[in-house]
Amino acid sequence: MSEINDLTPAEARVWRAFPRGEAVDFRTAGDEDASPGGEWGPERTVRASVVRALLLKAPRQEGEVAALKVAGARITGVLDLRYATVDSVVRLSQCRFDDAPDLSGAHLSYLNLSGSVLPGLASARVRVDGSLRLTRCRLRGPVRLGGAQISGTLFLEGAELTAPDGPQPVLQLKQATIEDEICAPRLRTHGEIRLDGAAVAGSVDLNGARLYHPGHAVLDAQTLVVEGNVLMRRVEAAGWIGLGGARVAGRLDLSHIRLSNPGDAALRASGSTFGELWLRGSASLDGRLNLRRTQIDVLFLEPEAVPDVVLLNSLGYTTLIPHEPAERRLPMLERDREGYVPHAYEQLTAAYRRIGDDHAARLVQLAKQRRHRSTLAWYGRLWGHVQDATVGYGFRPLRACVWLLSLLAVGSAAYGLHHPPPLKPSEAPQFDPVFYTLDLLLPVISFGQEGAFAPQGWYQTLSYVLIITGWILATTVLAGVTRSVSRS
Incomplete structure (x- = not known):
């Protein structure tokens, strides 16, 4: 255990604090930014190999709860915890990592990297018994959490994720299982978030996020299962959102969203099931809206939020709000790229009849006949x-x-x-x-x-x-x- 024999003063300080779960703070100010951490000297530098030895080999002190609590350190080398079991709390907040940690297949009790700067994070199939906190982290490479199992919440609020251009998503959560929530308000990404096949027992909070991946997916969440809500209020996104085959038991809230993918589909949600879908509050979609074969209990759709091109064949909904005159709803059906879609008119008619507006229902049926007329021969x-x-x-x-x-x-x-x-x-x-x-x-x-x-x-x-x-x-x-x- 050479790491024990040649510890630097900074490392010795961390080593002594670990058995008693004491915090070690190298910061000179409480709100210090970790971005210039590459210039920090040996007085606040800790080798990743020392951290690994500490978590896996360091002796425990009877009567104390061991925990790694370090703030403001520079971590050099690769923190390699592949397939390791770590039963101590790990909190490395506002630290600077020279290399991307590798936690693939590891079993952790709790991991907190809040405010840290990392070149990436390899953590496929990681298992975390508590929460995984990446609050306000800045990650300059891909975050791989595919197949992860997180018993608590995945925190990404205020985080910034960027990755070099290429096929790899900036955040990979494919087939991940989150037993609580994904809490990521004000998330900033430059690249693709991949959530296809993931399961979230709680809600997904992306309110106020800024997502950038022009011409490509900013959020690919096909077959995503969420037992709570998916909240995307006031999101600004350059790229498309894919929710094909997804199931959201609660509300998919796209209020005030700004989604831009001109010339192609901006929101792809065909074959999905939503408890509620909200497109309201001056929401803007620059691109097609695809809701084919989607089933919705409550559709909150303001006419102004409907883009110029839609795909609505076999869309089913029970309740349509807010109540609007038929004259304001019918232009939506006339924008269907597939032309005359009888089912869309029947759905709108049924929605008006459920609330007793027979006059509006008749107007929709009249519009259906007129639209059908354009498909007939001259006679x-x-x-x-x-x-x-x-x-x-x-x-x-x-x-x-x-x-x-x-x-x-x-x-x-x-x-x-x-x-x-x-x-x-x-x-x-x-x-x-x-x-x-x-x-x-x-x-x-x-x-x-x-x-x-x-x-x-x-x-x-x-x-x-x-x-x-x-x-x-x-x-x-x-x-x-x-x-x-x-x-x-």
Whole structure:
């Protein structure tokens, strides 16, 4: 154990304090920045090999709880604790590490590196019985926590993570298990955060984070499982967020988010399940919003937060808030990149019906028919225009009454001024211009007038117009009633 025999004064100080769990503070000020730690001299330098020997081999003092509590030290060399078991608390706060520690496969009781500066952290499959605290750390290389098991909370609040450009994510949490929370408000990253396949028993707090990885993923969290909430209020991100297949039991809160990935998808959440999804408070997405096949209990979506291009096919939601007029919701459906998506209109209709807004539901159904009309052949579009102009596809039945009354007035006036001659004068009933016009307009009901008189010339042409118009009105009204009955 050469580390014990040739300890420097700084190392001897740490060695003596460890068995009693005493803190050793090398800082000259309580808020000292560890960034210039590379210039710190031997009076505050501790070799990583000494730290390793201390944690694994140093004798314990009976009646005391051993703990490594060091602040403001420069750690030289690689702190290699691969597959080691450390049952003591380890707190190396506001320290400067010359090399990235390697904790791969280690079993630790508690690790606190708050305020430290590190060139990276290799800790795949690490197991921490308590919390892992990287609060306000500055890491200039990748943090590898893939497959990690953390019984407490992963703290990253105010941390800054950057990594050289390349395929490696700046924060790797793939398949990690966090039994409490990920607490990372005001996190700063330059690169990708990878959370795919991770499981978090509590919540994920990224409020106020600044994430930068233009043209690439800033957060790739496919198949992420969170039993609490994912909070991303006031996040500013250059890049895209991927949540495909994720499950968030609570709320995915994207209020006031600024997400930019122009020309491509900004938020990719297809096939996901959310208790609630909030896009509100002047949230801005520069890029596509992909919510295909996503299931949401409560969708809090302000119309202003919807980007210019969306993908909503098979999106399902139970409640849509805040309550907005249909005219403000419909443009969202018209921006779907896949064109006419009937399911999106049916979902919006159902949301309005659940709150009793039948007028808005009818407007959505009318908009659906008009959008569907654009996909038909020319004769289908022509018939659609006729239905729309006459009775609004059956959703505006009062319009049919106006048409009928107008045609009834025209026909009654025309035939009242010029009675058509009877076919059999001896058998014909007394001519009534109103009921004669009704006989022409109504294809089912007969008042005995139409078959008894034979108009000629222009008046015969008028009768044909009234008969054809009556059939059109009757067909469109019947189609609208059929749709209403089938929906109810």
